[in-house]
Amino acid sequence: MTSRRELLMAGAAGLLSAARVRGAKTKSSPFPYPEFEARIARRDFRDITKDVLPTPCMIVDLDLFEYNVKKMAAHGKAAGIHIRPHVKIHKSVDVAKRQIAEGAIGLTCATMAEAELMSGAGIKHVLWTKQPASVNNISRAVALSKRDPTFMFVVDDPQVVDWVEEAAGSANARLKIAVSVFAGMTRQGIANGQPAIELAQKVAASKRMSFEGFMAYSGGAAHTKTWEARRKKSADDLAGVQETLDLARKSGLPVNIVSGGSTGTYNIDKDNRLTELECGSYVFMDTAYFAIGGKDDDTTYNDFRGSLTILTTVDSKRHPNQVTTDYGNEALNRPTDQVKGMPWLQVGSQGAEYGTLKWTEAGHDLKLGEHVEIYCTTLDMSTAVYDRYYVARGDQIVDVWPIMGRAGAPQR
Numbered sequence: 001m002t003s004r005r006e007l008l009m010a011g012a013a014g015l016l017s018a019a020r021v022r023g024a025k026t027k028s029s030p031f032p033y034p035e036f037e038a039r040i041a042r043r044d045f046r047d048i049t050k051d052v053l054p055t056p057c058m059i060v061d062l063d064l065f066e067y068n069v070k071k072m073a074a075h076g077k078a079a080g081i082h083i084r085p086h087v088k089i090h091k092s093v094d095v096a097k098r099q100i101a102e103g104a105i106g107l108t109c110a111t112m113a114e115a116e117l118m119s120g121a122g123i124k125h126v127l128w129t130k131q132p133a134s135v136n137n138i139s140r141a142v143a144l145s146k147r148d149p150t151f152m153f154v155v156d157d158p159q160v161v162d163w164v165e166e167a168a169g170s171a172n173a174r175l176k177i178a179v180s181v182f183a184g185m186t187r188q189g190i191a192n193g194q195p196a197i198e199l200a201q202k203v204a205a206s207k208r209m210s211f212e213g214f215m216a217y218s219g220g221a222a223h224t225k226t227w228e229a230r231r232k233k234s235a236d237d238l239a240g241v242q243e244t245l246d247l248a249r250k251s252g253l254p255v256n257i258v259s260g261g262s263t264g265t266y267n268i269d270k271d272n273r274l275t276e277l278e279c280g281s282y283v284f285m286d287t288a289y290f291a292i293g294g295k296d297d298d299t300t301y302n303d304f305r306g307s308l309t310i311l312t313t314v315d316s317k318r319h320p321n322q323v324t325t326d327y328g329n330e331a332l333n334r335p336t337d338q339v340k341g342m343p344w345l346q347v348g349s350q351g352a353e354y355g356t357l358k359w360t361e362a363g364h365d366l367k368l369g370e371h372v373e374i375y376c377t378t379l380d381m382s383t384a385v386y387d388r389y390y391v392a393r394g395d396q397i398v399d400v401w402p403i404m405g406r407a408g409a410p411q412r
């Protein structure tokens, strides 16, 4: 039953909303915050504009986001390479569903929790790119394979094949497995050539497993500066993989997938015989990627647009050529962040909850209470500390997408 107080509050909220719509948007005629979360829950975004949001918060520019998703999808179709986007950079079922709607063949996940989250949301063909080596991860990988027969994960060690074979036997499960091969990064991947083939054959010989192909992620190439240098780095990193693929062909081992690649190498890795791209950052982009240079421009990588920003408020202004914001270390403030549309500003921090914006060029200023949007440096780190994306067309919020499967014990 609605209480008298709630009715009064709703009435007051209506008046406030009406005042805001009439253009009386001053700091003293605020948004009806008591109903903010309820409105979001029922997807009523009426007069929820950027200026009423709690800051710091993440904003997705929907037009730019859609441009990025469609551009990568079109590239995949034109180049004849599948897109299996990495979710680690967005951790969002809503984003993933939009990628699938544009033709992605599945998803790539970094953690068991991400894989469970995405598969649990009904998304098929999730690839987990780490091998399970703990009791926890082995039993969850086997259980997920049983619940969702399209789920696939990697191995790079015969010991893990034995462990998962035994666990699959007890659970009466069948597993889809890709062999992770060395692609220039020392963090994982069995040596190419004979060792990789022997591991693949061990998987293929198992009654519990189907061998799907190889994963070869050349992470060092992703952020290599200039397109030509990146092309060379990726080819060098993936040279050994060519030997593995040739040997697999000779030995009659069927290879359905060769998975790898990144936003940086999306228009390179088809030549290195990848059949699918695990690119992630392209949906939002970050300043680490802006700096790598594109095929036609050595200094700026603008194949994809910066669609994600952190909205912050100028909340103190007591010193020349600098202001204080609410975007501090806890919000993953980095000196390499960049301010959208204001290249004259330098991002800095003054503590956990305090950021600074400084400038040296004359003729500039920021106002107290002004909102500023900032491109973050590393998407996967930043998205792990926020809980939602406010999705905007212009200044109007049109959707809210939860960020899930983040860092933290329950999410691993």
Ligand SMILES: Cc1ncc(COP(=O)(O)O)c(C=O)c1O
Pocket: 086, 089, 108, 110, 129, 217, 219, 222, 260, 261, 262, 263, 264, 278, 279, 280, 281, 282
């Ligand atoms: C296994 C794996 N594949 C692909 C990627 C590529 O992602 P991005 O396009 O964001 O560089 C990553 C990023 O860290 C990764 O860890």
